[in-house]
Amino acid sequence: MADHAVLSASGSHRWLNCTPSARLELEFENTGSEAAKEGTAAHALCEHKLKRALHMRSRRPVSDYDSDEMEECTDAYVDFVMEQYEAAKQVCEDPVILIEQRLDFSCYVPDGFGTGDCLIISDDRLHIIDFKYGMGVLVEAEDNPQMKLYALGALAVYDALYDIREVSMTIFQPRRENVSTWTVSVEDLKAWAENELKPRAKMAYDGEGEYFPGEWCTFCRAAVRCRTRAEEKLKLAQTEFRMPPLLTDAEIEDILAVLPDLTKWANEITAYALDAALNHGKEWNGFKVVEGRSVRKYRDEAAVAEAAKEAGYKDIYRQSLIPLTEMQRLMGKDKFEEILGGLITKAPGRPTLVPKSDKRPAMNVSNAINEFYEIKEDI
DSSP, rough: OOOOOTSSTTHHHHHHSSOOOOOOHHHHOOOOOOHHHHHHHHHHHHHHHHHHTTOOOOOOOOTTTTHHHHHHHHHHHHHHHHHHHHHHHHHHHSSSEEEEEEOOTTSSSSOOOEHHHHEEESSSEEEEEEOOOOOOOOOOOOOOOHHHHHHHHHOOOOOOOOSSOOEEEEEEGGTTTEEEEEEEHHHHHHHHHIIIIIIHHHHHHTTOOOOOGGGGGGGTTTTGHHHHHHHHHHHHHHHEEEEEGGGHHHHHHHHHHHHHHHHHHHHHHHHHHHHHHHHHOOOOTTTOOOOOOOOOOOOOHHHHHHHHHHTTOOOOOOOOOOHHHHHHHHHHHHHHHHHHGGGOOOOOOOOOOOOOOOSSHHOOOHHEEEEEHHHHHHH
């Protein structure tokens, strides 16, 4: 079996909505972003720390992405998992906890398998915990297809050993301060698997169905070359982009909803074209590669300081406090609050228009502008 499933759990949100995308993606190299590599390093550190917390042997991994922030996030993950494990012990004499468990859900998805970060199994409950180190996209547990696939894989093995009646699924995303949990009955989960998952997965595996662009295009390797997605974005640009005074409120609302993805798509096309020109010799008609704006910097700061002093200039250094985040890492959260808590203020952020699905509370619009610009003038 291949190291990477054609229908991966992590990509299920995409291939369940756009079934032919799974096969199309295979035509594109999976280069792996820096964010993905950083996430892999964070997962390895989570695994090590959790094993040590459970008194299991483990050698600490070392990576180029090690940082104070990663230490804090992985510590928080281990603390959360251990809290859930202790809670399971209160209702079950011998709960099972599994780390980086390979899960096979091929009875519903052809060749389907994945790896669950942490599983806690008690008498009648299965709890799956998934660590997300990324901070770009907020991930919710509710009706999350990746988590449901992991649950089905775990049930395939442990449902016969335990009388599991419900499954809880938790997304632990510390850099977004997001801990999202959703619980579903085993009966409802299996009904979804039979009635929705299984037929859609077969279509995806066979490369059948219609291309259907949406938010799931974000992590699709084929997105930048997808004709259906391009046609959708170009149609919007051609038919809707009139001057704002000529648009109705309803038209503006429609455009606001798709504008972030349209902008992202445009940036992806630009990045793809530049990469093709720089690294593959592609010449685009009507375009050329030029050198962008450059920022000056000191070649050798020590040599610069010495030369300036020899020339008689003494006031060449600037002293300032280290940034708040760095100060908190230096002191630790508790000491930071104890020593500096009363000396920290947080100005309101610039008003931003977002979809109602955003979890941030709505601002009092009548006061928002005045508060923001009064503070800005004082700075």
